[in-house]
Amino acid sequence: MKQFKLPDVGEGLTEAEIVRWHVKAGDPVKVNQIIVEIETAKAVVELPCPFEGVVAALMADEGETVDVGRPIISVDDGTGTDPAPAPASSAAPGPAPERGQALAEDMVPAPPKEERQPVLVGYGVKMGAAKRRPRRSASTPPASTPPASTPPAGSPAPRSVQPPVRQDTGPGAREDAGPFTGESAVPSVREGARENGPAAGAAPASGGRVATLAKPPVRKLAKDLGVDLTTLTGSGPQGSITRDDVQSAAGAVPAPAAVRAVQAGEERIPVKGVRRATAQAMVASAFTAPHVTEFLQVDVTETMDAVGRLRRLPDFAEVKVSPLLLVAKAVLVAARRYPMINSAWNEVAQEIVVKHYVNLGIAAATPRGLLVPNVKDAHAMSLPDLARALGALAETARAGRTQPADMAGGTITITNVGVFGVDAGTPILNPGESAILAFGQVRDMPWVVDGQIVPRRVCTLALSFDHRVVDGELGSLFLRDVGAMLEDPLRMLAWS
Incomplete structure (x- = not known):
């Protein structure tokens, strides 16, 4: 019987919620077959099975939050071997070992057998001991051990028994450290x-x-x-x-009725997973980086016409073309013109890290909370490739399949609030970045063109930036150039 423990699928995560099981007890499973979906603090992740056999038991329920390192499923691999040692009562009769000797021997692990464990997709090959002898609890002496208060005849006078030193613990080693984070x-x-006092022979x-x-x-x-x-x-x-x-x-501790009672019509939603991580990140960002937000109204009539023409081109026949595509391209071009906008503040080293590549983040609202996956190396993509990448990113986010790696390493972000019918806002920076652009809805508005009031397609851009890195001049120049390219898309070609 083999047990699969919940792995750390992100960067130092300590727990995850079981979202949905794909198997049940009695189902056959193969190596790398998807068996469960979990929600971490960053995303919903599918876990493959590292064993082949028959599911013996599901050890965690859907909706349950499980610590990293805890077994979540057991699989009968058909070998018929039992890794657990035989109980003391089944051992051959013989002289009872001394208490200290029995405990000391039990603390020494069995010699590890080097062998290749099954490969879990994405986790690599792990060489090491496949089995591990369990240790007896210090509070439960072996059945064959005589009580400390009644030593055998002829034995030395009883003295205070000092617990044996763990054979596998070196100086300075953490005794509470398990093989997994948080275990x-x-x-x-x-x-x-x-923990329980120095009384010799007394059960704690x-x-x-x-x-x-x-x-x-x-x-x-x-x-x-x-x-x-x-x-x-x-x-x-x-x-x-x-x-x-x-x-x-x-929950069993009594509390005033006014505090404990839930009024009719209320709903309590646990703050966990993606929602909790987002809340913590936004609080940290808002109260760490000094935010400044600037606004610019832009006539995007030419951009909307360009979007219509792109949709008719064969190169874009299989992808979705929206105004967001040209906004993204304008941000990429402007970031090349003003590299400091695409940088990060390093508090530990007291440095500004200027990044000469762009991992373009797109804020996405999902049922599980706000996600900001990013398009890696977006600056090096052609316009059709960028359109395909944005489409795949949006589809994956809507399906709840965004992986932690897709949200790591972002350098600058766009949030499209216009799709919700909103004109503008003051977006909060994605942690680790120095700028975020909010793109408002496109509306028909009266606009002055060559001294005449005419109807035009207009939207509002809002740029928030970290004032430690980006000063008012740099933020204004960047926002002005993004707006200029959306007013006249040919500038994207001229400035690329």
């Missing part, structure tokens, strides 16, 4: 003694032992909710405390 290993005997209190089994994210949650872990009984593996245990305990 705690089963506590050693030394940790049990430290169950509350203290269980508290040491809570993973760091669960401990933080308990601290935030004011829950004492030592008062809980864990429902997780080996008695560990889970997020549900903490949340249940927090």
Whole structure:
């Protein structure tokens, strides 16, 4: 029986929500078959199965938030082997080992067998131990170990028993570090003694032992909710405390009726996944980078005519051509003319990083929250290629299939608020970038042309920028040139 643990599919993620299972218990699965969709703090991701066999059990429910490193599915690979050691009661009879010796031997892991584990698409080949002997909990001595208070006849007088030092822990090593981000290993005997007191031979209190089994994210949650872990009984593996245990305990604490009651007609939406990550990023951006926003009304009549002509060209027969395409092209050309607009502030190094490539971000509203995937190396694309890339980006975002890699490394962003019938706004910078352009709706408006008032197609551009990097002159020049290219698209050719 093999278990697949939730991997870190992003950059240091600690948890993810199970969105939808593609298999159920009893279904056959193959290596790299998509088995589950998860929502991380960045996107919805499909996970392939690293094993071949039959699904034995789904170990997490849809809608459940799971810590990285926790098993989510078990697969019977048909080998019939059991990696768990035989229980002590089934061993051949013999002299009972001393307590210290039994624990010390149990703490030493079995020699690892180097072998190639199955490849999970995108995760690479991992060489290492395929199996790992479980450690006994320090609070549960082996059945054959005699009580410390009744030593065998002829043995030395009892003395304070010091817990054996873990054989696999070096000086300075973290004893709570597990193989995955945010995962705690089963506590050693030394940790049990430290948590529960130095009394020799006494079984530690169950509350203290269980508290040491809570993973760091669960401990933080308990601290935030004011829950004492030592008062809980864990429902997780080996008695560990889970997020549900903490949340249940927090919900059981009496509170004023005015606080706990939910009025009729209200809906409570948990803030998690993409929505929580977006909220945190926007708060960090708004209160870290000093924002300045400038506005410019533009006559885009010629741009709208150009869009119509492009749609009739054979090169654009298979792609969607919208005004956003020419706005994106204008931003790319203007970024080449003013490279500082396409830069980032490095707080740690106290440097401004000017990027001579453009990963063009397009803000996309999805049912799961705001996403900003970006077109990699957009500056090097032809207009048809850029149109295809924007179309694929939008389609993937609408389907909820945007991957974390598609949202990493953006350099400058466009947000198209015009599709919602909005004229303008003050957009907040995407973290790590120095500028974002909002493109408002195109409307028929009276406009002065050659001294005459005529109806024209007009829109409003709004540029927000980081005033640490971009001063008013640079921001104004960039916005002016984008507007000029949208008034006369031939300038894009002249300035390219």
